Amino acid sequence: MVHQTIEKNSKRLPLLLLCGLLLFIIGQAQAVADVAVIANKSLGVDSISAKEAKKIWLSKTKSMGGTTLKLADLPPGNGARNHFYSKVVKKSESKLKAYWAKIAFSGKGTPPKTFAADAEVVNWVAATPGAVGYVDSGATDGSVKVLMISK
Amino acid sequence: MNRKLICLSSLSLLGLALASPGALAANWVERTDISGFYSARYSLTDEKAYFHGDRETGINEDGSFQGTKLGLVVSSQVSDDVNVAVLLMSAADHESFATHVDWAFASFRLNDEFTLRTGKIKFPVGLVNEYVDVGATYPWITAPVLLYSEETIGPQATREAYIGSSLLWEGYVGDWNLGGDLFFGQVDLDQMSVKGTLGVTARAIWDDTIEFQASTYQGEMNTDPTGTLALMNEKDHSATLVGVKLDWNNIVAYAEAAQVKMDVVMMGRKTGDSDSWYATLGYRIGKLLPHITRQEWERGNGNNQQISTLGAAYNLTDTMVLKVEQSRIELDDFTNQTGLFSTSPSDGSVDMTSIAVDIIF
Numbered sequence: 001m002v003h004q005t006i007e008k009n010s011k012r013l014p015l016l017l018l019c020g021l022l023l024f025i026i027g028q029a030q031a032v033a034d035v036a037v038i039a040n041k042s043l044g045v046d047s048i049s050a051k052e053a054k055k056i057w058l059s060k061t062k063s064m065g066g067t068t069l070k071l072a073d074l075p076p077g078n079g080a081r082n083h084f085y086s087k088v089v090k091k092s093e094s095k096l097k098a099y100w101a102k103i104a105f106s107g108k109g110t111p112p113k114t115f116a117a118d119a120e121v122v123n124w125v126a127a128t129p130g131a132v133g134y135v136d137s138g139a140t141d142g143s144v145k146v147l148m149i150s151k
Numbered sequence: 152m153n154r155k156l157i158c159l160s161s162l163s164l165l166g167l168a169l170a171s172p173g174a175l176a177a178n179w180v181e182r183t184d185i186s187g188f189y190s191a192r193y194s195l196t197d198e199k200a201y202f203h204g205d206r207e208t209g210i211n212e213d214g215s216f217q218g219t220k221l222g223l224v225v226s227s228q229v230s231d232d233v234n235v236a237v238l239l240m241s242a243a244d245h246e247s248f249a250t251h252v253d254w255a256f257a258s259f260r261l262n263d264e265f266t267l268r269t270g271k272i273k274f275p276v277g278l279v280n281e282y283v284d285v286g287a288t289y290p291w292i293t294a295p296v297l298l299y300s301e302e303t304i305g306p307q308a309t310r311e312a313y314i315g316s317s318l319l320w321e322g323y324v325g326d327w328n329l330g331g332d333l334f335f336g337q338v339d340l341d342q343m344s345v346k347g348t349l350g351v352t353a354r355a356i357w358d359d360t361i362e363f364q365a366s367t368y369q370g371e372m373n374t375d376p377t378g379t380l381a382l383m384n385e386k387d388h389s390a391t392l393v394g395v396k397l398d399w400n401n402i403v404a405y406a407e408a409a410q411v412k413m414d415v416v417m418m419g420r421k422t423g424d425s426d427s428w429y430a431t432l433g434y435r436i437g438k439l440l441p442h443i444t445r446q447e448w449e450r451g452n453g454n455n456q457q458i459s460t461l462g463a464a465y466n467l468t469d470t471m472v473l474k475v476e477q478s479r480i481e482l483d484d485f486t487n488q489t490g491l492f493s494t495s496p497s498d499g500s501v502d503m504t505s506i507a508v509d510i511i512f
Contacts, residue, residue, distance in 0.1 A: 058359075060321075060328060063263055068231040076469070091359075094469040099359070101188065101288050101511045106273055106281035107236040107254060108319075110184040110226050130231075 034137035035083045037148040038122065042129050043067055048147045054089050056132060058099070059109050063130075071112035072121045072133030080118065080136045088134075088150050182228040187512050190286040192218035192293070194505040201493040202480060202503065203296055209493055210503065218293055218507070219243040220284060222253065232260040240284065253284070254312050266319040274310040275317070275332045275352045276366040278394040278407055283309075286509030290403060290442050290464050292474045293505075295429040296491060297448035297458060298392075298409050303342055303380070305491060306427045306448055308390045308409035310338045313348055328356040338370065342380055345370035345388055362396040372413070383423070386414040403433040403440060417452070424451040438466040448490070455483040456490035471510045478503040 037053050039045070044065025048056070055061040056069060063069055074081040076093055085091055091099065100111040115121045118139035125131040126143035140146055194210045194217065196202055201209025203217070210217055220243065226236035237255040241248050256270025273281040283294050293299075299309050315336015322329050332352040338345040350368025369389035374380040394407035406429070413423025426449050433442030444460040462476035482490045485499040492501075 060323075061263075062260065068260075094466055097469050097511060098288050101186075101285055102282050104184075104186045104224055104226070105188060105222065105238065105285045105288070107224070107226065107238065107256060107258070107268075108281075110186075110228075 033079060033083065035080045035088075035134050035150045036137040036140050036146045037088075037132065037134045037150070038125050038140055038144040039132045039147050040125055040127075040129050041143075041145050043132070043145070043147075045147065046145065050088050050148065050150065053134075053148055053150075057084075057089050057112065058091075059103065067130040070128055070131045072124055072131060073112035073114045074118070074121065074134070075114055075116060080134060083150065084134045179227070184226045184228075185223065186226075187221070187223045188285045188287060189221045189510045189512070190219060190284075190507060192216060192286075192505065192507040194218075194292075194503055196480075196501050196503045198492075198496045198498065198501040200489075200496040202501065203300065203302070203491050205493050216243050222284060229257075234258045234260075242284075264320055264322050266321075268317040268319065269315070271312050271314050272317055272334070272336070273312050274338070275334060276350065276368060276390070276392055277309040277409075278362070278364055278396050278405060280309045285511065286474070286507060287470070287472050287511045289405075290431065290433050290440055290474075291444065291460070291462060292476050292507040295407075295431075295444060295446045295458075297446040297456060298407055298427045298429055300491060301340070302491065303340070304489065306409060306411055306425050307388070307413075308392055308411050308427065310340075310345075313338045315348070326358050330354045330356075334368075342378070343372050343374040343383065345372050347371055360397070360399050364394045364396075365392065367391045382415050382417065383413065388413050388423075401435040403431075403435065403442065405429070405431040420451050422450070422452040425449060440464045440466075452488075453484060454488040454490055457481045467508075470512060471508065474505075474507045474509065476503075476505045478505070 037048065044067065052061065057071060061069070085096060103109045104111065115124060118135040121133040121135050122139060122141060122144055125133045137149055193214060195214040196211055199211055201211045203209055208217055209215065220240055222238055222240040224236060224238050226234060228234050235257045238253040239250055240253040241250040252271065254271050254273045256268050256272050259267045261267060275281055277299060279289050279294050280299065282288050283299060286292065298306060300306060301309065301311060313334065313336035315334065317332055317334040320331040335349050338348050348368055348370030350366060352364065352366040354362060354364040356362045367390070369387060372383045372386050372388050374384045376384050390409060390411045392407060392409040397404040408428040411425045415421065415423040427447065429444060429446040431442055431444040433440050441463045444462070446458040449455045458478055458480050460476050460478040462474060464472050464474045467473050480501045480503060482488060482496060482499050485496055487495070489495050
C-alpha cells in the first residue's frame with residue numbers, strides 16, 4: 001500500500017516540478033518586466049533620470065518644463081507598481097503609506113491619482129496636460145511620450 | 152473670536168474657489184481627494200490621580216479611551232496652483248465624541264520653491280506635530296507627552312494650530328531636501344490665546360533617511376486679567392526646539408529637546424520656564440518594531456517629571472498598526488508637585504499600560 005502511494009507520487013513529481021517551473025518563470029517574467037515612465041505629449045521634457053522620477057512621485061518636484069505635474073499611480077499588488085516603487089522610488093508599501101499620510105494629514109499635498117490598470121493610465125496621461133504615469137512598457141502606445149524605461 | 156476667524160477664513164477660501172476659473176465645473180469631484188485615519192486607544196494606570204487630563208479626559212486606574220479619534224481630510228485642487236484642504240476630527244477626549252475643524256487652509260503655490268498658506272494651520276513646531284494625531288505615522292501610541300502636551304500645566308512647547316499665514320520654502324542641495332516655514336498668527340487655547348505669534352522652522356532631510364529640524368517662536372499671552380491665569384496676561388511666551396529623526400535600514404530613532412520661556416515670576420522664580428527632551432530608539436524586525444523611549448521635563452518651580460517606555464508596534468497590514476506600551480511615570484517631589492497628573496499622585500512612581508490600533512485609509 002505504502003509502496004503504491006510512493007509510486008503514484010513519484011509519477012506526479014515531474015508534473016509538479018513542471019508546474020512549479022512554469023509558475024517560477026511567470027513570476028520572474030512579471031518581476032523583471034520593464035516599466036515605462038510616460039508623459040503627456042505636451043510636456044516640455046523628453047527624458048528623466050530615475051532620481052528625477054523618484055522626486056516626482058514623492059511630490060518633491062511639482063513642475064517640469066513650466067507645466068504643473070499631475071501624477072498617476074497603479075494599485076497596490078500591481079506588478080508595474082511593485083517594480084516602480086521598489087527599484088525607482090525605493091520605498092516599501094508600508095513606508096510609502098506612512099510617507100503620504102504625513103503629507104496628506106498635514107494638508108501639504110495629496111497622493112497620486114490611482115487607476116485600476118495600465119490602459120487607464122495611458123488614456124488619462126494622453127488626455128491630460130502635465131500628466132505623468134508609469135506602466136508596463138508593453139502597454140505604451142503612440143498617444144504618450146516615454147520619459148524613461150526601468151529594467 | 153476663534154469662530155469668527157474660522158468663518159472669515161472659510162469665506163476667504165470660498166471666495167478663492169469661486170474666483171478661480173472652472174472651480175465649480177463638473178470635474179470638481181475629480182479634483183477632490185478624501186483620506187482618513189482612525190485610532191483606538193486604551194490606557195490604564197495603577198494610580199487614582201488622573202494623568203494627562205482631568206476626570207473627564209485623563210487616564211487613571213479605571214482606564215481611559217483617551218486618544219481614540221477619527222479624522223477625515225478633504226483636499227480640493229481648485230486650480231494648478233491653489234489648493235483648499237480641511238481636517239475634520241472627532242475625538243473621545245471629552246464626554247461627547249465632538250467633531251471639530253482641526254485645521255482648514257488654502258495653499259497658493261507661488262513657484263516650485265515657495266507656497267503661501269492662510270487659514271487655520273497646524274503648528275509646524277516639533278518633528279511630528281503637524282500630524283501628531285495620526286498614530287500610524289510614528290512608533291508610539293501617543294507622541295511623547297512631556298514635550299508634545301498642550302495642557303495648561305504642561306510644557307507648552309508645541310500647539311495644536313494657529314490662525315494666520317505661513318510662507319513655505321522647499322529646495323534641494325545635492326541629496327539634501329531643505330525646507331523652511333515662516334509663520335505668523337494667533338494660537339487659541341482653552342483658557343488663553345497667544346497673539347502675534349511669529350516663528351520659523353527649518354528642516355533638512357537626507358534621502359528620507361535622516362531629518363534635522365529646528366524651530367523658534369514668540370508670542371504674547373492673553374488671559375482673563377481677573378482669572379486664575381491673570382499673572383500670564385500680556386506676558387511673552389517663547390520656545391526653541393531642536394530635533395533629529397533617523398530611519399536607516401532597520402534602525403528608527405527620534406530625539407528632540409525644547410526650551411520654553413514665559414515671562415512670569417512667582418516668589419522670585421520663573422515658574423513657567425521649562426526644559427524637556429525625549430529620545431527613542433527602535434529596531435525593525437520584519438513587521439515588528441520594538442522601541443524604548445525616555446522623556447524628561449524640568450520646570451522652574453521644581454515640578455520635574457520623567458517617563459520611561461518600552462513599546463512595540465506591529466504592522467497588521469500596510470495601513471493598520473497594533474501597538475502596546477508599558478510606561479513608568481516618575482515625579483521627583485510627588486507630595487508637593489503634580490507634573491502632568493491632575494493632583495499629586497499617592498506615589499512617586501506610577502505604571503501605565505496602553506494598547507492601540509492605528510489605521511489610515
